Amino acid sequence: MVTQIIYKTLLASFILVLSLLVAMYSTLIERKVAGWFQDRHGPNRAGPWGLLQPLADGVKLFFKEEFMPGSADKLLYILGPSLTMFVALLTSAVIPWGPDLVINGTAYPMQVADVNIGILFVFAILSIGVYGIMIGGWASNNKYALLGAVRASSQMISYELAMSLSIITIVMMTGSLSMREIVAQQQGFSWNIFYQPLGFLIFLICAFAETNRSPFDLPECETELVGGYHTEYSSMKLGFYLFAEYINMFISGAVMATLFLGGYHFPGLDKLGLSPNVFAFVSFMVLFTKITFFGFIYMWIRWTLPRFRYDQLMKLGWKSLIPLAILNVVITGVVILLNQ
């Protein structure tokens, strides 16, 4: 019991540090990739290939002046970014990061919490993710921030529906809400993306909207709203908001890889006859590669598509994605019924 608790604590802190590190370096990779897409080099002055750039950015953010508008709601103003960061880090608890580690003959699952409602937990976290942005935007007492917050909340509520509907098909096929079970059923090459291409597409689009990434970055649309919900934020509070976006990218990539791309599975990997711990490590790296792939897609889309107009966003969400997702549910249901 005690060893289990120690192991879980260690694993949780490892994932925490990993998320933060990945978020840190995502900022660098984002800028690098943006540069390459625009025929530039990207940051390459701080350290070799700009590897120290995230540290420099962090130091800069820490030393910036802490500014708080005089008419702001003090408590909520601080609560906003903290909540955003907290919620962004919470989802990683239910993601299975790899097969069991075996230490002294005991199996230790590489998952912090194997709750039997893993997917619903992800959705619960998603649905409370909007609070940080709303509270921060409102507490700033600035009309741009408020507009950004209102946009964020309406956008997230709209796209949550299509997202959950696209996941229901996965649940119908797997017959389980546990992330671990869903990954286990995708062993080898029977990844869900081959059975649910439409569901994957809808989920991907909704994931873009939920993480407020371009082309759905209306809440922080700088051409209309200055900085959107974080207009009045500076220093590390702003850093928290920006950081949370990258953590959300990482985690949503992990969720997508887990649900659709077979999680840590790769065809032929289990036939290599590796020892359990090496196998666990290699599997983890496989999952990490998949997440990186999604991170790249996020950046790729960002530098390809222009931002949606607000009415286009709502039209896409309510009039295209939700009917498509319902259609997908019906088709999947019929196919499952016929195959019984």
Next chain:
Amino acid sequence: MKSLTNRSKVVSNKQMTFWERIYFPAILNGMRITFGHLFRRKATVQYPEATREFSDIYRGKHVLKRDDEGRERCTSCGLCAVACPAEAITMVSAERKPGEEHLYREEKYAAVYEINMLRCIFCGDCEEACPKEAIFLTKELVKSEYQREKFIYGKDELVESPDPAKRVDVSKRQTKEVLEFKKDKRYKHNK
């Protein structure tokens, strides 16, 4: 009306087909294009390590040339000041005293010669106007300063050093036509 360039397009409000309205082919095509840019040669010049190559006839800071014997070529005729569209050049002429023949080439010389680098548009008209081949533009750039007054360059900054090793090479700027022109007997004093 017939268009001049044949590049104009007639605007039509045609309905998009279903294939166009789902946008995915267009998005994928866009992604293909952006992906192609990943591997393009980068246009950036990594400045402190590498500098952008200047053209041989780049029009930068001016130089007042000396002749082969180290005498100032400028005769203070004022043609450059007249030619200057930005009115950046002023000068005060003076008469050469006996004993100054090794300093000034002609009987008249510019005692003061000033170019306001903030006014100058680096068009090179002064260079073209000069009958004595005294003023040239060089590859050198005008340095940044904190005071506006410092941008008024006097003779101390414009005239090249009498030291033959430190002369500014302007042979590249003298095109074939210029050299041909110089061969004329009437201009041989300008050597």
Next chain:
Amino acid sequence: MFTQYIFHFLSVMALFSAVMMLASKKPIHSVLFLTLTFFAIAGHYVLLNAQFLAVVHVIVYAGAIMVLFLFTVMLLNLNKDERSPKPMWVNIMAFIAGGMLMLTLIGIFRGYEIRSLQDPMTTQIGLVKNLGKVLYHDYLVPFELSSVLFLTAMVGAVLLGKKEQL
């Protein structure tokens, strides 16, 4: 026991935030305290080993309904001085309605005998599988009826939201 401490903590949190919801001056604070209450109650569900209920509680109440509340309150931006004073009879009506609810609750608790509860960890009724079986076997008709009710409400909302008069 460890769970007992958590229970006390959650109960105190739920009661405190419920009171603060009524007591706070700004409507936004009220909404946020109500959200906190919901989270405390979701925590209680987890203690009862009803994970499904807990998560659905968070999704539906904290994630959807309270966000809409927050949305409305933010857009209206109610301030104390902008609120029109309520007429006296509204206050009296509210008092009567609230008092009746309280009387009913007191009545319920007076007639309530404390039965020895089953250990929720052994029954596992709150888990998805068991809950789904109960819902779709024993209570299928009420479940479907309630979904029809939701559909009706949805159609009604769309109709109300339409601009042109019918």
